[in-house]
Amino acid sequence: MFDKLEAVxxxxxxxxxxxxxxxxxxxxxxxxxxxxxxxSIEEVVQKYREYKKEKQRMEDAxxxxxxxxxKELAEIDxxxxxxxxxxxxxxxxxxxxxxxxxxxxxxxxxxxxxxGGEEAALFxxxxxxxxxxxxxxxxxxxxxxxxxxxxxxxxxxxxxxVTGKGAYSRLKFESGVHRVQRVPDTESxxxxxxxxxxxxxxxxVEDVEIEINPADxxxxxxxxxxxxxxxxxxxxxxxxxxxxxxxxxVECQTERSQLQNREYAMKMLRSRLYNIEKEKQDxxxxxxxKTQVGSGDRSEKIRTYNYPQGRxxxxxxxxxxxxxxxxxxxxxxxxxxxxxxxxxxxxxxGEEE
Numbered sequence: 001m002f003d004k005l006e007a008v009x010x011x012x013x014x015x016x017x018x019x020x021x022x023x024x025x026x027x028x029x030x031x032x033x034x035x036x037x038x039x040s041i042e043e044v045v046q047k048y049r050e051y052k053k054e055k056q057r058m059e060d061a062x063x064x065x066x067x068x069x070x071k072e073l074a075e076i077d078x079x080x081x082x083x084x085x086x087x088x089x090x091x092x093x094x095x096x097x098x099x100x101x102x103x104x105x106x107x108x109x110x111x112x113x114x115x116g117g118e119e120a121a122l123f124x125x126x127x128x129x130x131x132x133x134x135x136x137x138x139x140x141x142x143x144x145x146x147x148x149x150x151x152x153x154x155x156x157x158x159x160x161x162v163t164g165k166g167a168y169s170r171l172k173f174e175s176g177v178h179r180v181q182r183v184p185d186t187e188s189x190x191x192x193x194x195x196x197x198x199x200x201x202x203x204x205v206e207d208v209e210i211e212i213n214p215a216d217x218x219x220x221x222x223x224x225x226x227x228x229x230x231x232x233x234x235x236x237x238x239x240x241x242x243x244x245x246x247x248x249x250v251e252c253q254t255e256r257s258q259l260q261n262r263e264y265a266m267k268m269l270r271s272r273l274y275n276i277e278k279e280k281q282d283x284x285x286x287x288x289x290k291t292q293v294g295s296g297d298r299s300e301k302i303r304t305y306n307y308p309q310g311r312x313x314x315x316x317x318x319x320x321x322x323x324x325x326x327x328x329x330x331x332x333x334x335x336x337x338x339x340x341x342x343x344x345x346x347x348x349x350g351e352e353e
Contacts, residue, residue, distance in 0.1 A: 004096060005048045012038065012045040044095045051088045057081040097347045102203040102278075103169035108145065108271045109201050112157040114177065116195025121154030123180045123305075124197040126328060128158050131171070133330030140164025145264050146251045159252075159268060161204065168203045173316075173339040175201045176302035183307070192308060196301075202271035210274045217269075218242040219262070224253035241265045248272050317342045 015038040018024050025031050058081035064074035111127050113120040135142050141163040148156040162171065179196050224238040238253030239261040250272065252265040304313045310324040312335070319338050321327055327335070 001093065001096065005044070005092065008041050009045050009048055012041050015041075040099070044092070047088065047092055047095055051085065051092060054081045054084050054088060058085065093348055094344060097344060100169065100172070102172070104166060105168045105203040105205070106161060106163045107167045107171055107201050108159060108161050108204055108268055109171065109174075109199065110157065110159045111155065112198050113155065114196035114198050116180075116193060118150060118152055118154060119180075119184045119193050120195040120197055121150045121156055122152060122184075123178070123195050124155040124158065125153060126180075127178060127197055127199065128155060128160070130328050130330055130332070131162075131174075132160075134332050135162050135164065135167075135330075137330050138164055138167075138170070140167055143264075144254045145268060146253055161264070161267070168201070169340075170336055171201050172203075173302075173336065173343070174199050178303050178305065179301055180305045181307060182305075200275075202268075202275045204267055205270050205274040210270050210277070212243070212266075212270065212273065216243055216245050218244060221258060222253075237261060239265045241269050243269055243273065246273065246276070314339065 015034055019031065019034050019038055024034065058078055061074045061078035061081065064070045065078060067074070109131060111124045111131075113124045116123070132142055143161045143163070144158065145161055146157070146159040148158070150156060177196050177198050179194060181192055181194050183190055184193050218241070220240040220242070221236040222238045222240065223236050237256055237258045238251065239258060240249060240251045241262075242249050248269065250265050250268040252261040252268065255261045255264065302314065302316055304311075304315070305324070305328075306313070307324065309322075311320050311322050312324060312327050313320040314335060317338055319335065321335060323331070
């Protein structure tokens with residue numbers, strides 16, 4: 001570990017010189033790239049320097065302890081530093097875990113009603129409201145890209161973009177099957193129903209990250225419509241893109257302009273294709289080292305919302321929260337923090353093996 005830390009510190013010092021070099025500053029693209037790398041390793045370097053400072057303090061105090069007059073004061077310094085070092089070492093191990101390059105990206109979230117008919121569609125609507133309220137707490141911006149509402153106010157499917165710092169890092173573990181157990185309003189006998197909705201969280205990617213051959217895309221335009229055929233546009237502004245090699249279909253119909261809808265649909269398509277590549281890479285890594293949290297498998301049942309017991313249980317980490325109303329109103333941080341901690345612990349375990 002310490003060889004790696006020495007190498008990181010050396011690279012940091014090189015970058016510090018480079019980003020002050022007028023020739024490099026003149027090349028803005030290169031300068032921005034180096035600035036980003038410099039910033040990404042700064043926390044590790046500062047923590048490593050703190051470690052070295054405490055280690056030196058302990059060694060100096062050990063020498064001073066030979067002097068009878070200074071022994072008492074030196075012992076205080078020695079044991080304080082000795083106590084701090086293991087804690088800093090653990091923090092360094094965490095900081096050395098490779099960061100997900102997508103963590104700072106915006107996301108496209110797709111929620112689809114699964115098993116359970118109208119009740120599943122209503123639950124999809126509940127999930128959309130929950131994530132919208134969480135985004136509001138984080139001061140993130142939400143834009144609906146595509147929605148297919150039902151007569152009772154649920155969603156067969158809804159796609160939306162979340163724009164804000166760290167959106168992917170906080171929401172990436174939401175991908176998967178969400179299960180609800182509750183008595184539907186339409187159920188006269190009071191029988192509990194089990195329904196599901198699937199959530200997919202995709203990082204928004206730029207053109208340079210995923211190349212799409214325009215010849216592979218078939219575009220169709222149609223008139224946007226809402227529940228029951230309401231809100232029908234007079235012009236065909238809604239856009240459907242079909243990526244013929246993969247069969248992926250994306251739609252966007254929330255903007256008035258066909259051009260804007262096509263732009264958003266392309267974002268969705270890029271994110272879907274990028275995610276296919278990412279899942280391939282993740283499955284290869286998972287074959288070598290199965291992670292507890294980070295698979296994001298959409299077929300995997302990740303969480304149950306049990307209304308009669310007021311309980312939300314995340315099955316990946318075995319954690320239950322008994323504050324249903326707060327949770328559904330966007331108070332997700334406790335659950336998300338624990339998912340992130342479990343993922344880091346699993347990755348740390350993998351690094352040590």
